[in-house]
Amino acid sequence: MEKKMFIWVCIVAISFASCTSQVEDSPQEQVLLVQKIVKDASFLKLRDIQQKKDDLVADGKVDFTKFNAEFVSREMKNCKSMDEAVEIYKKGGMPNAREYLELNTKYIQSLVEMKKNFPEMKNLSEVNRRELIEGSFTSNSQIQEKIMRRNNISDKQIQDYKNHKKLQ
Incomplete structure (x- = not known):
């Protein structure tokens, strides 16, 4: 019985110790x-x-x-x-x-x-x-723009896409 109690106390102590908040600068x-x-x-x-x-x-x-x-x-x-x-x-x-x-x-x-x-x-x-x-x-929009350019999408279409994303 003492051994069970000791194990439970250890589990509870470890649980509380791990729940402490992280110190931030x-x-x-x-x-x-x-x-x-x-x-x-x-x-x-x-x-x-x-x-x-x-x-x-x-x-x-x-x-x-x-x-x-x-x-x-x-x-x-x-x-x-x-x-x-x-x-x-x-x-x-x-x-x-x-x-x-x-x-x-x-x-x-x-x-x-x-x-x-x-x-x-x-x-x-x-x-x-x-x-x-x-x-x-690199932002996702920069990656998407590079993909568009690789696929020969016009500058106007790319600009329209960027403007559409800004509105969202």
Whole structure:
């Protein structure tokens, strides 16, 4: 009985400890941190890799329209090498799978490096952290415009599209 009680006390204590709120820096401290991070080489590398990934999609070299994510997810559980992963992604319907996976691996490594260089990133609000990592990259509208240009859509049609998006 004592052992059961001890286990319950431990579970409750751990539950309460994990429910504490994250300490965030003040808005001014967050701004200073973001300004410091965006000048760092690891962040610039991360942004460059993301741009290359966006370009692969925008240039039509990577296409997710026929990509079978369920198949890939199921098969990746047993994957032990990059070569196996490339084959799985190819079978899943992704052209240029190797280039995409290599960029994705570099992206994750750069993100880990950046978080190692700036452990105080955890003190940023979730919104600021997301905007820092995602918001500094090419916007969806820029990617869509590049796709339109690749498909020889006229400047007038692109401008009409942009104006329509602004009204929404």
